[in-house]
Amino acid sequence: MKSDFRDLEVWKKGAELRKTIFQMVRGFPAEERLRLSDQLIRAARSITANIAEGYGRFHYQDNARFCRQSRGSLFELLDHLEVALECGYIGLKEHAALNQRSEEVLALLNGYVKYLGNRKESLKRTVE
Numbered sequence: 001m002k003s004d005f006r007d008l009e010v011w012k013k014g015a016e017l018r019k020t021i022f023q024m025v026r027g028f029p030a031e032e033r034l035r036l037s038d039q040l041i042r043a044a045r046s047i048t049a050n051i052a053e054g055y056g057r058f059h060y061q062d063n064a065r066f067c068r069q070s071r072g073s074l075f076e077l078l079d080h081l082e083v084a085l086e087c088g089y090i091g092l093k094e095h096a097a098l099n100q101r102s103e104e105v106l107a108l109l110n111g112y113v114k115y116l117g118n119r120k121e122s123l124k125r126t127v128e
Helices: 009-025 036-055 060-086 092-127
Strands: none
Touching (some): 009 060
């Protein structure tokens, strides 16, 4: 079977985080359904969607650009988690666990962007 974005460890970890967010927001008050819950879900989806879209791009530089957008979505998610904590929708323990998982995804994203940059440079040297 041909590999694709779903084989990337960064996408897998992002998808796990996304699933956790989906489960978490089910416990939020109904009035947050179209506010904070929606924002959390959109940010979590954007993390993996940008990784997938970047993977489908022809150039390493395009792929890295989408990974940087994914990073932005991850930081947006972190901000929304702060709001959820402030509003009392999640506790300190859940907040800390989600922050830890987010940091794991961030480290993988940074590593993937670095890998893409190295691949681009090695191909550039091969052509020269």
